[in-house]
Structures are given as structure tokens and as C-alpha cells.
Amino acid sequence: MIIKQLSIFVENKEGRLSEITQTLADNNVDIRALSIADTTDYGILRLIVNNPDAALSALKSEGMTVSLTDVIAIAVPDTPGGLNKAVKVLSEKNISIEYMYAFLNPRKDTAFVIMRVEDNERAIKALTDGGIRLMHNDEIYSL
Amino acid sequence: MENHYFQPEVECADRESLRALQSQRLREMIKRCYEKVPFYRKKLDEAGIKPEDIKSVDDIKRLPFTTKNDLRDNYPYGLFAVPREELIRIHASSGTTGNPTVVGYTRHDVDVWADGAARALAAAGCTTSDFVHVSYGYGLFTGGLGLHYGAEKLGAAVIPVSSGNTQRQVQILKDFGSNFLCCTPSYAAYIGETCRDMGVDTKEIALRGGIFGAEAWSEGMRENIEKLLNINAYDIYGLSEIAGPGVSYECPEKNGLHVCEDYFYPEIINPETGEVLPDGEYGELVFTCIGKEALPLIRYRTRDICALNHEKCACGRTLVRMAKPRGRTDDMLVIRGVNVFPSQIEFVLTGMGLEPNYVLVVDRAHNLDTLEVKVEMTPEMFSDSVKNIEAVERRMAAKLHTVLNISAKVTLVEPKSIARSEGKAQRIIDNRKI
Numbered sequence: 001m002i003i004k005q006l007s008i009f010v011e012n013k014e015g016r017l018s019e020i021t022q023t024l025a026d027n028n029v030d031i032r033a034l035s036i037a038d039t040t041d042y043g044i045l046r047l048i049v050n051n052p053d054a055a056l057s058a059l060k061s062e063g064m065t066v067s068l069t070d071v072i073a074i075a076v077p078d079t080p081g082g083l084n085k086a087v088k089v090l091s092e093k094n095i096s097i098e099y100m101y102a103f104l105n106p107r108k109d110t111a112f113v114i115m116r117v118e119d120n121e122r123a124i125k126a127l128t129d130g131g132i133r134l135m136h137n138d139e140i141y142s143l
Numbered sequence: 144m145e146n147h148y149f150q151p152e153v154e155c156a157d158r159e160s161l162r163a164l165q166s167q168r169l170r171e172m173i174k175r176c177y178e179k180v181p182f183y184r185k186k187l188d189e190a191g192i193k194p195e196d197i198k199s200v201d202d203i204k205r206l207p208f209t210t211k212n213d214l215r216d217n218y219p220y221g222l223f224a225v226p227r228e229e230l231i232r233i234h235a236s237s238g239t240t241g242n243p244t245v246v247g248y249t250r251h252d253v254d255v256w257a258d259g260a261a262r263a264l265a266a267a268g269c270t271t272s273d274f275v276h277v278s279y280g281y282g283l284f285t286g287g288l289g290l291h292y293g294a295e296k297l298g299a300a301v302i303p304v305s306s307g308n309t310q311r312q313v314q315i316l317k318d319f320g321s322n323f324l325c326c327t328p329s330y331a332a333y334i335g336e337t338c339r340d341m342g343v344d345t346k347e348i349a350l351r352g353g354i355f356g357a358e359a360w361s362e363g364m365r366e367n368i369e370k371l372l373n374i375n376a377y378d379i380y381g382l383s384e385i386a387g388p389g390v391s392y393e394c395p396e397k398n399g400l401h402v403c404e405d406y407f408y409p410e411i412i413n414p415e416t417g418e419v420l421p422d423g424e425y426g427e428l429v430f431t432c433i434g435k436e437a438l439p440l441i442r443y444r445t446r447d448i449c450a451l452n453h454e455k456c457a458c459g460r461t462l463v464r465m466a467k468p469r470g471r472t473d474d475m476l477v478i479r480g481v482n483v484f485p486s487q488i489e490f491v492l493t494g495m496g497l498e499p500n501y502v503l504v505v506d507r508a509h510n511l512d513t514l515e516v517k518v519e520m521t522p523e524m525f526s527d528s529v530k531n532i533e534a535v536e537r538r539m540a541a542k543l544h545t546v547l548n549i550s551a552k553v554t555l556v557e558p559k560s561i562a563r564s565e566g567k568a569q570r571i572i573d574n575r576k577i
């Protein structure tokens with residue numbers, strides 16, 4: 001249930017993002033989902049890829065500051081209130097969400113959402129009990 | 144630890160009588176400089192000062208400064224105040240640029256210098272029955288002979304090993320029963336490591352203390368040396384222009400170096416304006432050689448950044464204490480009227496367990512100087528959450544503010560993006576157009 005997300009420190013300098021995507025491409029790593037947290041000086045690039053370990057060592061050998069972060073992924077119906085249900089389940093259990101972002105979705109009826117929560121185990125239990133479908137890592141890496 | 148003094152009548156003198164002695168020596172010195180050194184006669188004339196205008200150390204602030212360039216311009220003997228027949232020694236410090244600076248000593252001067260080194264040894268607990276192992280280089284450099292004469296003057300036995308051949312150093316330490324070691328702190332650490340590598344147990348050697356100088360060293364280095372050699376390690380300060388090692392020295396309190404101010408009168412000045420600064424404020428250390436004959440320098444600018452403390456020390460000495468120098472004036476920046484030294488930033492970073500890889504960016508926005516400190520991101524600081532990284536930046540900025548007294552913006556940059564060379568140019572980017 002735990003998905004490995006790559007978190008990469010990126011200075012706001014021209015060409016930095018393309019260096020990262022180039023490194024991933026050179027190592028046959030496919031990007032499944034991506035989001036950037038932005039500040040005026042730097043960003044944190046968050047990536048879900050098909051092979052997180054290979055991506056980690058490739059980026060590290062390029063001298064980048066990169067780490068793996070445990071996140072979870074849920075599948076919610078692509079209808080009004082779909083995501084709301086999941087967020088409500090967590091807030092009822094007082095589990096705060098650090099950040100979340102939507103996932104590339106090949107089908108139309110379901111939205112995939114990556115969530116970074118303070119306590120993965122509790123969140124998984126709460127979501128499962130609340131009838132939310134959690135995605136398995138193989139399911140995501142092999143999308 | 145029991146307190147030892149070499150000359151308690153001076154080291155623990157009441158401030159009143161010390162001041163009277165200083166004033167008397169200053170008057171004699173200025174008169175001699177005016178009469179014997181054309182360079183100083185001209186300088187005093189230009190400043191409109193007659194020797195009789197200088198009555199006490201209160202008047203010292205009226206006197207002009209002497210710089211290393213003045214020594215170079217008068218290379219080699221132009222500033223000497225005595226005829227050749229009175230000289231008994233010449234030393235020199237190597238110049239990285241231009242001429243070396245050459246210094247001379249009369250018999251009296253060698254004696255004065257030996258007093259300083261003897262006081263340092265006594266303060267470290269050395270007595271007449273001890274063996275003093277001198278591993279400073281002997282030669283034009285003042286280290287070796289400085290401690291050598293100090294130890295002899297104290298009445299200890301000198302083992303003049305000089306530097307080099309570290310295994311032999313260890314052998315002598317062990318076989319000859321050396322009690323005190325004198326060398327640079329980095330060499331002391333190296334000797335300690337060599338002991339360990341040679342399998343010499345520090346319990347087998349009689350070493351009790353060490354006097355280490357001629358380079359800057361941190362408290363961390365002190366702990367390391369003390370552990371490696373199982374001794375008490377003391378700092379000693381000096382520069383050949385003033386005398387050599389023994390201008391100031393640490394006591395068992397290890398909280399500042401007592402200045403031999405009966406011979407070398409210290410002041411702290413604002414290096415920009417020349418104004419004398421009060422106790423506790425950091426500025427450039429300046430010495431006037433009130434107790435010397437051959438090279439009596441007036442207000443010599445050491446370029447060391449330091450502060451003074453006139454409070455009586457717990458060791459019983461009343462001699463003013465100087466802080467460990469914090470860096471060189473050459474590296475100083477003035478930001479919003481506050482003096483900032485790169486070494487202060489290093490101090491904060493190493494205190495947080497970080498490598499001191501940083502760049503200072505100074506700029507001016509709306510007539511106000513701004514300081515940005517760029518620091519390389521490390522895996523320990525990194526987080527996938529902006530909130531956590533901002534917390535690191537805030538913590539660093541708060542520590543910098545405490546040390547610098549001005550606010551600085553901290554920017555984390557990618558690892559290895561800051562050049563590793565030591566040069567000032569790479570450490571400081573000053574974009575101000577003044």
C-alpha cells in the first residue's frame with residue numbers, strides 16, 4: 001500500500017528540471033505522476049515513477065539532493081464529491097494531509113490521488129474502513 | 144589545578160601601578176622613537192605631536208598607526224631604533240607577497256620576549272624540574288627560539304627537538320620524559336595520532352601540558368589534542384613584529400589570553416575609522432611595544448580581529464585578556480554599519496554540524512544593505528516538505544542573527560554548487576555600488 005515517492009531539491013535555476021528529466025530518461029525511468037512545491041528560491045519536485053530505486057541512485061550519482069518518501073495512493077470515482085469523501089474520512093480521524101496531487105489517469109471514470117499524510121498506517125486503516133480503494137504499488141509502477 | 148606564576152608582581156599587579164608603569168614606558172618609548180627613527184619623527188611631526196605631548200597611556204589614541212607595509216617599505220632595518228652593536232638577534236617572517244618583515248632584538252628585547260614565554264609556561268603548570276620539548280621550527284621563524292629562551296628563563300630544561308621526524312619526536316617524548324610540548328596545534332594533533340599509531344600508551348609518557356600557537360585553532364581541536372595526548376593544552380599568541388610567541392598566553396581558566404601589557408600595550412580599534420573600541424567589542428588588535436629597544440613599533444596593526452577583557456581573571460592575574468582572534472581584517476565586511484567576518488558564519492555552520500560551504504551575498508536595496516547567506520543543502524536538512532526546510536532556514540537565520548547582530552536571509556542551494564577554494568573572492572559577493 002505504501003508508494004515510494006522521489007522528493008528532489010531543485011534550485012530555481014534555468015535548466016535544472018530538464019537535467020532531472022534527462023537523467024530519468026537516460027535510465028529508462030518513466031514518470032507516472034509529478035508535482036512541484038514552489039518557493040521563491042527553490043522547489044521540491046515530487047515524482048512517482050515506475051522504478052523508484054533506479055531513479056534514486058541515478059539522481060544521487062548526479063549529485064542531486066533526493067530522498068524517497070512514503071506516500072499512499074487512492075482511487076476515487078471521478079464524480080462530484082469523490083475526493084471529498086476520502087478527505088472527510090481522514091479529517092474525522094484527525095489525520096492531517098501534508099500535501100496531495102492528482103495522478104495521471106488513463107481511464108476516465110476514476111481519479112487517482114497521491115497523499116502524503118502524517119501517519120500512513122492509520123491513514124490506510126481509516127481509508128479502508130471508510131470504503132476508499134487504496135492502490136497497490138505494483139498497480140502504480142506498472143501503469 | 145594549582146596556579147603557577149613566573150612574575151606574580153607583574154602578572155597580578157594592581158591596575159593602578161601597572162598603568163603608571165605603562166605610561167612611564169610609553170613616554171620613554173615615544174621620546175626614543177622621535178630621536179632615533181626618522182620614519183617616526185616624520186610621522187609625529189606630520190601629526191603635529193611632540194614627544195612631551197604624550198604623558199600617559201590615555202594619550203596613546205592620538206598617535207599614528209604603523210602597518211606591515213611600513214615595515215616592508217623600510218626593509219630590512221629602516222625602523223630599528225638602536226645601532227648595530229646593540230643588536231644580538233634577527234628574525235624574519237616570510238612574506239607571501241613582497242619582502243619579508245625583518246625584526247631585530249637587543250639583549251634586553253630577547254629578555255622581554257623570554258619573560259612572555261616563561262609566563263606562558265608557568266601558567267601552564269611548568270616548573271624548574273620539568274623538561275620542555277620544543278618541536279617548533281628553529282630558525283628565522285620565532286617559534287623555536289621563543290619557547291626555548293622562555294623555558295630556560297623559567298629554569299626548566301629545554302629539549303630542542305625542532306620540527307619534523309614525528310616518530311623520533313614520539314621516541315624522545317617517551318624516552319626523555321618530556322613534560323611539556325611546544326609546537327603548532329596541528330603538529331600536536333599529528334604527534335598524538337602518531338603516538339596512537341605507534342602503539343604508545345599516553346600513560347607511558349610523562350607529558351602533562353602543551354603550549355600551542357602560531358596558527359588559529361578551535362575548542363574542538365583543543366579537546367582532540369587533550370584526549371590524544373592526555374594533557375592540558377594551552378594557547379599562546381605572538382607575532383614576530385611585536386616579539387614572538389608569548390605576547391599573550393592562556394592560564395588554566397582557558398578563557399582568553401593574558402597579554403604581557405607591561406611590554407606590549409594592546410588596543411582594539413575599529414579597522415575602518417581607527418577609533419578605539421571598549422572592552423568586549425571586536426575589532427582590530429593593535430600593539431605598542433612600550434618595553435622594547437630595537438624595534439619599538441607604535442600602534443602596530445596586527446590585522447587580527449579580537450576583543451579585550453580587563454576584568455580580573457579567576458586565576459589571579461590582572462593582566463588584560465584578549466579573546467582568541469576571530470579572523471583577519473582583510474576578510475571583514477561592513478554591513479549596515481556592523482562588522483561582519485566570514486569566520487562568524489563558519490562558526491554558526493560548524494556549530495550546527497555543517498560543512499562551512501557558504502557564500503555571502505551583500506547588496507543594497509532602498510539604501511539599506513542586505514545580507515544573504517547561501518548554504519549548501521545536505522541530506523540531513525532535506526525534507527519533502529517545504530515547511531520543514533523553511534524551519535531549518537529559520538533556525539539558521541536566528542543563529543546567524545545572534546552571532547552577527549544583523550539579520551541575514553538564508554538560502555539553501557544545491558550541494559556542490561559552491562566553489563571549494565579558500566579565496567575571499569568566492570566566499571563574498573559584494574554587489575553594492577558605493
Ligand SMILES: [Zn+2]
Nearest residue numbers: 394456458460
Ligand atoms: Zn587567567
